[in-house]
Amino acid sequence: MIRNERGAALPLVFILSTALFIIGTALLGVSVSQASRTMFQEKKEQAFYIAKSGADAVASYMIDNYNPVTLTEKAIDELNRNFGQEVTLGNGTFSAEIKKGPHDTIVIHSQGTVGNITNQVSLRLGLDEPRANMENAIMAEDYIENTGGFMVCCGADVVARESIRAGTSNIVGGELKPQYKGEFPPKLDFPNTTDWPEVPIGAVINQSGYYGEYNTSPDPFTAQPPSPETFAIHVTDSKDMHIVFNDFKSDKDPTITIGGGGTGIIHIYAHNIKVAGAITIKNSQKKKVILHVRNSIELAGSFNLDGVLLYAPEAEYTSTNGALILTGAMVVNNLSLNGASTVTYDATIANLINETRKFKRIEWSGG
Incomplete structure (x- = not known):
């Protein structure tokens, strides 16, 4: 078994x-x-x-x-x-x-x-947010006063939210438009330069940076050297340049010459501009230039801007004696001029505001 x-x-x-x-x-x-x-x-x-x-x-x-x-x-x-x-x-x-x-x-x-x-x-x-086309030679958020009169050409208007009081005016292809109800370009922010080291102002500026106080005659009791009366800004490539000043002061006739081989927009920033003489920006090469002013523009002499968009929607612009000679366009808060002003509207310069638009990330998909 x-x-x-x-x-x-x-x-x-x-x-x-x-x-x-x-x-x-x-x-x-x-x-x-x-x-x-x-x-x-x-x-x-x-x-x-x-x-x-x-x-x-x-x-x-x-x-x-x-x-x-x-x-x-x-x-x-x-x-x-x-x-x-x-x-x-x-x-x-x-x-x-x-x-x-x-x-x-x-x-x-x-x-x-x-x-x-x-x-x-x-x-x-x-x-990012759409930018309005700059179809006017001069835009004021509040009022415009010009005792010397306007000479504005090339088919653009002079507009203000409130009143326009001007002397003899010749608006070729356009007109004076007080009580303007149309769209204004949006306000553009100044760069936050808190962490930017201060860069000395040389004969040629060819990079973005914070350049401190521009003053051709600083207080002799300070260690600050005088700023050059003339200097150049050269754009070097397709990237935008951001040249930031605190205040821009001079008792002389400062001149900025624009040049370089690049195509990027040159942004020049100043909180205040106060010049006893004439101030000139020469842009014979027709580079893309926007002059941003935050608070005030106070001039005793003339303001000569050749190929510049003056963008100062919150600034008070007062000129005691000098003229405004501008090729491009301008946006200010209030505008008070005593000298005869000649503005030649240039749509290419005026609409640089559209080129300040940037791409942003919207949506991811896949994976």
């Missing part, structure tokens, strides 16, 4: 061993498959973050270097040549394609690759 029982147990042991082998093999297969899926998912996720980081880097570059005017088809082709090839990022690579979308939007398609695993994301860029 015992021998028979032992013989009967052998098939049972074989069956159990076979079952355990099959179960073990299945578990091993499941483990290998699970590990493979886990590795795939990890690489897929890594590729996603690489694609997203790549798209974000391309967006930052575009926001810093382009606006709706400068982002031409040619510029997009150049961006696609630069970012269309594989760029190493972390433990993988990414490539990006930039396309124009509807309603002034831009879409960045980015593909991340880790090993042989890829993932894609898309980032849509739009524009």
Whole structure:
């Protein structure tokens, strides 16, 4: 009987061993498959973050270097040549394609690759708040007084929210429009220069920076050297330049000459301008120049602006004796002039306000 029982147990042991082998093999297969899926998912996720980081880097570059005017088809082709090839990022690579979308939007398609695993994301860029076209030669948020009279040419109006009191006026192709109810361009913020180191004013300024107080005759009891009576600002590339002064003061006749080989907008900022003589900005090369003034403009001499958008929607502009000679356009709060004024409206300069618009991130998709 015992021998028979032992013989009967052998098939049972074989069956159990076979079952355990099959179960073990299945578990091993499941483990290998699970590990493979886990590795795939990890690489897929890594590729996603690489694609997203790549798209974000391309967006930052575009926001810093382009606006709706400068982002031409040619510029997009150049961006696609630069970012269309594989760029190493972390433990993988990414490539990006930039396309124009509807309603002034831009879409960045980015593909991340880790090993042989890829993932894609898309980032849509739009524009910040719309800017109104500057279709008037002079715009005043409050009133305009000009005892010397206006000579305004080239088909633009002189407008004010309140009254306009002017002497002999000759508005060629336009008219004086008091009680103006139309749209004004928005206010543009001054740069926050709290963390900007002060840069000395030299004969040529060719980089953005905070240049402190401009004063050709500072207090002799201070250590501040006198500012140069004449200096140049040269734009070097397609990036905008931001030249920030605290106050701009002079008892002489300061002259700023604009030049350089670049195409970016030159923004000149001053909280106040107070000049006893004449102040001149020469822009014979027709660079893009916006002069921002926050609080006040007080002049004894003339104000000669050749190819400049004077943008001072909160500033009081008073001139005791001198004339205003402007090619471009201007926006102020109040305008009081005693000298004869000649304004030549230039739409290209006036509408630089549209080029201050920037792209911004709107929507992510994919992944």
